[in-house]
Amino acid sequence: MSEARDTVLGTIRRSLGVTGREAPRRDAVEGRIAAARPGVIPARGQLPEPARVALFCEKAEASAATVARVASAAEVPGEVARFLRDNNLPATLRRGADPDLAAMPWGGTTIDVTAGPSDGSDINGLSRAFAAVAESGTLALVSGQDNPTSLNFLPDNHIVVVAARDVAGDYEAVLGRVRDRYGKGTMPRTLNFVTGPSRSADIEQTLILGAHGPRRLHIVVVDD
Amino acid sequence: MTIHPTSPQFKDNAHRALEDRDLQKALGHVRQAFIAKRAAAAEALPEFEALRDSARDIKQHTLENLDLYIEAWEDKVTAAGGHVHYARDAAEAREAVLDICRRVGARTVTKGKSMISEEIGLNQAIEAAGLVPVETDLGEYIVQLRGEVPSHIIAPAVHLTRDQVEADFRRHHTHLDASRDISSHYSLQAEARGILRERFLAADVGVTGANFLVAETGTSVIVTNEGNGDLTQLLPRVHVVLASIEKLVPTLEDVGQLLRVLARSATGQEMSVYTTLSTGPKRPDDPDGPDEYHVVLIDNGRSSMLGTSFEEMLRCIRCGACMNHCPVYHSVGGHAYGWIYPGPMGAVLTPALIGVETAGHLPNASTFCGRCESVCPVRIPLPKLMRHWREREFERHLQPAAVRGGLGVWGWFASRPKLYRLATGLAMRALSIAGGNRGRFASLPLAKGWTDYRDMPAPQGATFQSQWKNRRAQPKRAA
Numbered sequence: 001m002s003e004a005r006d007t008v009l010g011t012i013r014r015s016l017g018v019t020g021r022e023a024p025r026r027d028a029v030e031g032r033i034a035a036a037r038p039g040v041i042p043a044r045g046q047l048p049e050p051a052r053v054a055l056f057c058e059k060a061e062a063s064a065a066t067v068a069r070v071a072s073a074a075e076v077p078g079e080v081a082r083f084l085r086d087n088n089l090p091a092t093l094r095r096g097a098d099p100d101l102a103a104m105p106w107g108g109t110t111i112d113v114t115a116g117p118s119d120g121s122d123i124n125g126l127s128r129a130f131a132a133v134a135e136s137g138t139l140a141l142v143s144g145q146d147n148p149t150s151l152n153f154l155p156d157n158h159i160v161v162v163a164a165r166d167v168a169g170d171y172e173a174v175l176g177r178v179r180d181r182y183g184k185g186t187m188p189r190t191l192n193f194v195t196g197p198s199r200s201a202d203i204e205q206t207l208i209l210g211a212h213g214p215r216r217l218h219i220v221v222v223d224d
Numbered sequence: 225m226t227i228h229p230t231s232p233q234f235k236d237n238a239h240r241a242l243e244d245r246d247l248q249k250a251l252g253h254v255r256q257a258f259i260a261k262r263a264a265a266a267e268a269l270p271e272f273e274a275l276r277d278s279a280r281d282i283k284q285h286t287l288e289n290l291d292l293y294i295e296a297w298e299d300k301v302t303a304a305g306g307h308v309h310y311a312r313d314a315a316e317a318r319e320a321v322l323d324i325c326r327r328v329g330a331r332t333v334t335k336g337k338s339m340i341s342e343e344i345g346l347n348q349a350i351e352a353a354g355l356v357p358v359e360t361d362l363g364e365y366i367v368q369l370r371g372e373v374p375s376h377i378i379a380p381a382v383h384l385t386r387d388q389v390e391a392d393f394r395r396h397h398t399h400l401d402a403s404r405d406i407s408s409h410y411s412l413q414a415e416a417r418g419i420l421r422e423r424f425l426a427a428d429v430g431v432t433g434a435n436f437l438v439a440e441t442g443t444s445v446i447v448t449n450e451g452n453g454d455l456t457q458l459l460p461r462v463h464v465v466l467a468s469i470e471k472l473v474p475t476l477e478d479v480g481q482l483l484r485v486l487a488r489s490a491t492g493q494e495m496s497v498y499t500t501l502s503t504g505p506k507r508p509d510d511p512d513g514p515d516e517y518h519v520v521l522i523d524n525g526r527s528s529m530l531g532t533s534f535e536e537m538l539r540c541i542r543c544g545a546c547m548n549h550c551p552v553y554h555s556v557g558g559h560a561y562g563w564i565y566p567g568p569m570g571a572v573l574t575p576a577l578i579g580v581e582t583a584g585h586l587p588n589a590s591t592f593c594g595r596c597e598s599v600c601p602v603r604i605p606l607p608k609l610m611r612h613w614r615e616r617e618f619e620r621h622l623q624p625a626a627v628r629g630g631l632g633v634w635g636w637f638a639s640r641p642k643l644y645r646l647a648t649g650l651a652m653r654a655l656s657i658a659g660g661n662r663g664r665f666a667s668l669p670l671a672k673g674w675t676d677y678r679d680m681p682a683p684q685g686a687t688f689q690s691q692w693k694n695r696r697a698q699p700k701r702a703a
Contacts, residue, residue, distance in 0.1 A: 002309075002310055004309075004310040004311060004312050004316055005310040007310075007312050007523075008294075008310050008312060008469065008521070008523045008527060009291050009294065009295075011523070011527035011528060012290050012291045012294075012469070012527045012530060013291050015527055015528060015529075015530035015531040015532075016288065016290070016291070016530050016531050017531060018291065020291045020292065020295075025289055025292060026292060028289065029289050029292040029293060029296065029439075029474070030296075032285075032474050032475065033296060033439060033440045033474055033475060036440060036475040036476065036477050037475075037477060038477050038480070039275075039278040039282070039477060039478070039480070039481040040271050040274045040275050040278045040481065040484075041271075042269060042270070042271045042275075042484070043270070043271070044269070059494070063493075063494075063495075063497070096511070116511065117511040117512040120421070120424075120425050135494075136494040136495040137494075138495050138499075143506075143507075143510055143512075143513060144507070144509065144510060145509055145510070145511055148510075148511045148512050149454075149458055149512055149513060150458060150459075150511075150512040152454070153451050153454050153455055153458065154455075170480070171480040171483070172477055172480050175476045175477065175480065178476075179476075185300060185440055185441055186304075186441065187304070187441045187442075187443055187501065187503035188503070188507070189502065189503060189504060189505070189506050189507055189510055189513045190458075190500060190501065190502055190503075190513065191500070191501040192454070192498065192499075192500050192501075193495065193498070193499040193500070193501075194497065194498060195493075195494070195495040195496070195497050195498075195499075196497050197497070198449070198450055198451040198497060198498075199449050199450070199497060200362045200363075200413060200449060200450045201257075201379070201449075201491070202361070202362040202363035202366070202379060202380070202381050202382075203362070203363075203366075203381065203384075203386055203389055203409050203412055203413065204250065204253050204385065204386050204409065205253040205254070205256075205257040205258075205379070205382070206386075206409045208409050208410050208413045210413070210414075210417065211362055211413060211417065211449065211450035211451060211452070212360065212417060212420065212421070212424075212450045212451040212452045212455055213450065213451025213454065213455075213497070213498065214451075
């Protein structure tokens with residue numbers, strides 16, 4: 001290994017007065033990583049499902065997202081069409097290969113839906129969230145063919161579909177599901193936690209939406 | 225190649241800052257915006273204080289086992305297809321980034337906001353190598369146009385007014401219509417968005433910092449509101465993460481704890497808009513993301529802070545709450561501190577990184593009001609650590625002779641209580657009489673540093689010690 005690596009680790013050990021071979025320290029570190037215990041979990045998100053989803057919607061709106069609830073996946077295209085129309089946006093949509101999104105009845109709308117990652121020219125992007133967090137109105141999206149990460153950031157308007165049953169109370173519950181999906185200690189390339197549309201207050205602490213990412217974030221919660 | 229510190233000229237810097245009208249107008253936004261927002265966010269979460277304890281304990285535990293967590297993290301980064309580069313100092317860190325850029329034939333390098341990048345002077349090195357560094361955080365972009373460094377660790381351009389930003393944009397964006405209206409915050413942001421969007425799409429290498437490195441998974445975490453950090457790491461072929469060694473945390477759950485105090489302490493948000501966990505390069509079937517993922521793990525003086533009283537400073541998660549609440553920062557802004565890190569955290573960290581002989585003024589630029597410690601999400605005892613630097617400064621004879629002499633005289637009296645009481649009692653009576661009807665002094669011998677700027681009130685009544693003694697002697701009243 002590199003000389004720099006040896007020096008850095010060596011200086012850390014000298015400063016701490018350790019060798020790195022102490023069994024109790026190694027056991028403590030391995031045990032802590034293996035256990036991955038949650039710490040203090042706010043009571044706020046620990047609610048039964050109807051109240052949990054309601055809290056998610058309230059918190060997402062507080063972060064300047066808009067939220068619509070629909071009764072089934074079949075109603076999603078209609079809601080997306082309404083959102084585009086009401087905001088005077090073109091009837092185009094870019095989505096990934098997500099089978100749930102692909103199976104929705106887009107033919108009943110006039111929206112021109114294309115599939116694949118964004119090259120930066122798309123006005124509207126559509127994703128399905130891996131999960132959501134009621135505590136702070138946060139979406140969790142994972143990278144991959146189904147929902148390319150570029151759709152989360154390049155289009156001006158980001159529409160995200162999330163199933164009510166995927167709304168968790170806290171981040172830790174979502175991290176647990178990520179572990180179940182990808183295996184302990186393994187992660188997708190990108191896990192995005194998204195709370196509201198892009199913003200900056202860098203000029204005179206005046207908050208303006210749409211800094212580099214989407215100017216609008218519209219969340220469609222599917223209750224089915 | 226790192227910026228030349230002007231910390232030794234702190235007093236001159238502060239004088240200039242106090243007379244700078246634009247700066248004073250801009251600093252009003254710090255005083256108004258940050259404090260109320262943090263207070264409201266803390267108030268709205270009953271578990272906030274318990275989360276601060278949890279955050280402190282996580283960071284402290286990790287520091288005490290840092291060697292082992294780094295090894296565990298490195299194994300995971302490598303297993304995910306990433307590369308770890310160790311850098312002992314700023315020069316090695318710059319070289320590691322430039323090596324990567326040269327190997328892939330990079331021309332432009334986009335950058336997410338990173339204080340460690342400022343610390344190692346990366347932009348200057350990239351330019352010197354003939355490449356173009358592009359800061360993409362709005363505040364960092366503005367500061368880069370002006371050839372400045374950030375004046376705040378989370379709000380780099382907080383020292384500027386809207387009018388100044390408009391003037392900078394007009395000076396630099398000369399390809400745009402000179403008659404365009406960019407007088408509003410919105411239009412300025414929209415102009416920067418348009419210009420930087422092209423840069424994002426054209427970049428060869430993207431450099432971000434890291435708020436956390438996760439040992440459990442080999443993940444780096446960045447937190448932004450703009451989304452610039454994400455476009456920086458998503459679009460180019462190569463993603464380079466710059467991180468100092470104290471960014472390690474054990475698990476994803478530990479990140480959850482720290483996130484809950486980070487945004488609340490920084491901007492008063494419950495969560496920043498984008499919290500992004502990145503692990504390795506894109507996977508074989510990923511349609512987007514970088515082909516290469518590198519982490520440059522930087523020491524640059526931190527490993528020597530472990531095991532000393534300054535170890536606690538390494539818990540810092542760079543939220544900026546200490547400077548947002550600091551009356552000295554409110555008065556003089558960040559540039560007066562003369563290097564990279566301003567405010568109370570800078571007053572403790574800067575002497576550790578560039579030497580107390582260069583940065584000795586900074587731990588003295590404090591009113592010791594204690595607000596910084598009271599809002600620190602990881603409970604760093606900042607005033608105590610500033611006092612430690614003052615003691616070291618004294619031990620190493622770095623202060624002017626008059627200060628050392630004065631402290632010596634005071635110390636001689638203070639260690640002789642009876643004499644001390646007699647002397648202070650006499651001095652008080654003399655000053656009280658000399659103060660006369662006015663009750664204050666416009667000038668005093670040996671106290672010019674005070675009376676040049678405000679009157680010195682004449683003491684009244686008894687000394688603190690005698691008042692204390694009298695009160696202790698009185699029977700306690702029932703509550």
